[in-house]
Amino acid sequence: xxxxxxxxxxxxxxxxxxxxxxxxxxxxxxxxxxxxxxxxxxxxxxxxxxxxxxxxxxxxxxxxxxxxxxxxxxxxxxxxxxxxxxxxxxxxxxxxxxxxxxxxxxxxxxxxxxxxxxxxxxxxxxxxxxxxxxxxxxxxxxxxxxxxxxxxxxxxxxxxxxxxxxxxxxxxxxxxxxxxxxxxxxxxxxxxxxxxxxxxxxxxxxxxxxxxxxxxxxxxxxxxxxxxxxxxxxxxxxxxxxxxxxxxxxxxxxxxxxxxxxxxxxxxxxxxxxxxxxxxxxxxxxxxxxxxxxxxxxx
Amino acid sequence: xxxxxxxxxxxxxxxxxxxxxxxxxxxxxxxxxxxxxxxxxxxxxxxxxxxxxxxxxxxxxxxxxxxxxxxxxxxxxxxxxxxxxxxxxxxxxxxxxxxxxxxxxxxxxxxxxxxxxxxxxxxxxxxxxxxxxxxxxxxxxxxxxxxxxxxxxxxxxxxxxxxxxxxxxxxxxxxxxxxxxxxxxxxxxxxxxxxxxxxxxxxxxxxxxxxxxxxxxxxxxxxxxxxxxxxxxxxxxxxxxxxxxxxxxxxxxxxxxxxxxxxxxxxxxxxxxxxxxxx
Ligand SMILES: Nc1ncnc2c1ncn2[C@@H]1O[C@H](COP(=O)(O)OP(=O)(O)OP(=O)(O)O)[C@@H](O)[C@H]1O
Ligand SMILES: Nc1ncnc2c1ncn2[C@@H]1O[C@H](COP(=O)(O)OP(=O)(O)OP(=O)(O)O)[C@@H](O)[C@H]1O
Ligand SMILES: [Mg+2]
Ligand SMILES: [Mg+2]
Numbered sequence: 001x002x003x004x005x006x007x008x009x010x011x012x013x014x015x016x017x018x019x020x021x022x023x024x025x026x027x028x029x030x031x032x033x034x035x036x037x038x039x040x041x042x043x044x045x046x047x048x049x050x051x052x053x054x055x056x057x058x059x060x061x062x063x064x065x066x067x068x069x070x071x072x073x074x075x076x077x078x079x080x081x082x083x084x085x086x087x088x089x090x091x092x093x094x095x096x097x098x099x100x101x102x103x104x105x106x107x108x109x110x111x112x113x114x115x116x117x118x119x120x121x122x123x124x125x126x127x128x129x130x131x132x133x134x135x136x137x138x139x140x141x142x143x144x145x146x147x148x149x150x151x152x153x154x155x156x157x158x159x160x161x162x163x164x165x166x167x168x169x170x171x172x173x174x175x176x177x178x179x180x181x182x183x184x185x186x187x188x189x190x191x192x193x194x195x196x197x198x199x200x201x202x203x204x205x206x207x208x209x210x211x212x213x214x215x216x217x218x219x220x221x222x223x224x225x226x227x228x229x230x231x232x233x234x235x236x237x238x239x240x241x242x243x244x245x246x247x248x249x250x251x252x253x254x255x256x257x258x259x260x261x262x263x264x265x266x267x268x269x270x271x272x273x274x275x276x277x278x279x280x281x282x283x284x285x286x287x288x289x290x291x292x293x294x295x296x297x298x299x
Numbered sequence: 300x301x302x303x304x305x306x307x308x309x310x311x312x313x314x315x316x317x318x319x320x321x322x323x324x325x326x327x328x329x330x331x332x333x334x335x336x337x338x339x340x341x342x343x344x345x346x347x348x349x350x351x352x353x354x355x356x357x358x359x360x361x362x363x364x365x366x367x368x369x370x371x372x373x374x375x376x377x378x379x380x381x382x383x384x385x386x387x388x389x390x391x392x393x394x395x396x397x398x399x400x401x402x403x404x405x406x407x408x409x410x411x412x413x414x415x416x417x418x419x420x421x422x423x424x425x426x427x428x429x430x431x432x433x434x435x436x437x438x439x440x441x442x443x444x445x446x447x448x449x450x451x452x453x454x455x456x457x458x459x460x461x462x463x464x465x466x467x468x469x470x471x472x473x474x475x476x477x478x479x480x481x482x483x484x485x486x487x488x489x490x491x492x493x494x495x496x497x498x499x500x501x502x503x504x505x506x507x508x509x510x511x512x513x514x515x516x517x518x519x520x521x522x523x524x525x526x527x528x529x530x531x532x533x534x535x536x537x538x539x540x541x542x543x544x545x546x547x548x549x550x551x552x553x554x555x556x557x558x559x560x561x562x563x564x565x566x567x568x569x570x571x572x573x574x575x576x577x578x
Contacts, residue, residue: 024568024569072487072488072489072490073457073458073459073486073487073490074457180316180317181345182344182345182349185344185345187344188344213515213517213556213557213559213560213561214343214555214556214559214573215343215344216559216561217559217572217573217574218574220572220574221572221574222574239486239487239488240561241488241563242518242560242561242562242563242567243561244563245561245562245563245567245568246561246567246568246572265563265568266568269563270563270564270565279489280488280489281563283488283489283491283492284488284518284562284563285488285516285518285519285521285522285562286518286522286562286563286564287517287518287521287545287560287562287564288562288564289564291492291522293492293495293496293499296492296493296496298442298443298444298493298496298497299493
């Protein structure tokens with residue numbers, strides 16, 4: 001039996017710290033507008049029921065800004081993100097891309113828009129074709145970014161670099177299928193894809209939900225580095241309020257399709273004004289303040 | 300001294316991969332849990348938490364294989380039993396297991412009440428459908444679950460409700476050890492709180508005699524379990540009380556893990572997180 005030393009496992013805490021650039025409280029309102037919305041609404045009709053999944057929301061996302069959208073299950077986050085991605089049309093209101101009304105009316109225009117926006121989804125298992133080996137998932141990214149004719153060695157080098165960015169070993173992944181990885185390994189693989197695709201806007205729906213704290217710090221570090229290098233706007237959709245508090249430049253709190261509160265994380269999360277935000281924050285397990293289970297009502 | 304509900308000694312299990320390699324995902328793990336206590340397991344993704352959970356049931360199927368070590372539940376050795384025997388006499392009664400993402404794995408064509416019948420019939424217990432129904436209704440009422448959920452399909456329930464139902468069904472036979480693998484990670488904070496409250500109530504009522512709670516969410520673990528154990532590359536690197544582990548871990552790996560905790564509390568936004576840089 002091999003011990004950890006023999007397995008050559010690195011247990012020393014030689015990690016560096018996450019850097020956020022020089023200014024954690026940078027004022028992004030002076031940056032160019034990347035994506036904004038006015039009165040954006042989406043209504044679903046199924047049978048006799050009408051659901052207003054997203055209800056007249058306004059937002060301004062600037063270049064390089066990291067935005068978190070926080071809300072409970074069913075509050076409309078995924079519906080909003082599908083509209084941002086252009087997968088779903090608003091039933092009312094308008095979305096602006098780089099200050100101009102977004103036009104995705106034709107197939108060609110849609111394709112152009114999709115060059116600039118990429119998404120990482122909630123469930124990593126659903127995002128992969130189970131019959132595609134991992135190398136081909138990454139190879140597709142290189143091809144999508146116009147690298148189709150690069151020499152094979154160059155492609156391998158790029159894939160290996162992307163994997164090492166998220167602490168995966170490319171050599172160990174080749175020839176494997178996605179279902180042979182753990183949930184967290186799959187999620188890191190998705191982030192390796194973004195590394196290769198380098199979009200203007202990254203929309204991430206629960207990107208770190210399966211990832212442990214140590215690897216999460218590493219991934220945040222990686223995303224922030226990518227953001228700092230490329231000026232990519234990052235939209236995080238998350239249940240993880242601790243994460244949203246830590247990482248965001250601005251936070252939007254969503255309840256029943258509406259933004260009930262938005263602003264800098266210190267304002268919104270330490271001094272919430274809306275009753276909904278107050279309840280949400282109080283339900284988060286903390287380590288310095290007690291987490292009171294006696295008030296829980298089952299429903 | 301309190302009774303030990305679970306005693307694991309030097310347990311080693313491996314995956315045999317398609318390439319025929321042995322991967323030791325649980326590597327000489329020893330642990331014990333006393334009656335009424337809960338143990339949290341934390342560690343990075345791929346370190347072997349889910350494999351450990353599977354291995355602890357003494358129920359192995361390819362590609363996972365038992366290698367060595369012993370598992371005792373309430374003094375009874377369950378190592379090396381025939382899988383059929385394990386299914387009938389261990390699962391559900393000695394050890395109940397809630398797999399990662401269980402709430403999305405329920406058979407959508409069966410009603411919740413039927414799952415409970417399945418559990419009872421699998422153990423060949425002398426109960427008829429009416430008795431089972433009565434027992435199920437009592438248990439649901441006690442746990443704050445609506446009794447009419449028994450007549451619903453799992454897809455008709457919200458995520459949080461579905462997960463509470465899964466836990467209630469899995470523990471209907473009052474297991475000595477409940478192993479829950481990320482039971483609330485996919486839920487929002489309010490549903491999560493309900494799941495945890497229900498699990499704690501079950502412990503307090505003796506419906507579950509001890510618990511292993513697996514999650515990478517450290518603030519949650521801190522609030523849920525008595526002890527926390529940190530796993531790395533298939534091995535246990537440190538175990539201590541929840542408080543010791545969060546505020547005063549000794550092992551460098553645990554220290555890194557605990558320094559990465561994120562909570563929306565004053566002052567925590569300015570700390571630096573430890574991240575591994577690619578070399
Ligand atoms: N295609 C659809 N047809 C009908 N109703 C829909 C559709 N998609 C979403 N909804 C409804 O819209 C509301 C918002 O759903 P959405 O998936 O956007 O929530 P969410 O905030 O992403 O939730 P979660 O945190 O669980 O992912 C829900 O009530 C949902 O049932
Ligand atoms: N079916 C399998 N065949 C071969 N190896 C596997 C299999 N399932 C898991 N493994 C490997 O065993 C190791 C432990 O995986 P496991 O799923 O137990 O991790 P985990 O700690 O639960 O991770 P996560 O937090 O992501 O759920 C990983 O390296 C994984 O790649
Ligand atoms: Mg969603
Ligand atoms: Mg797991």
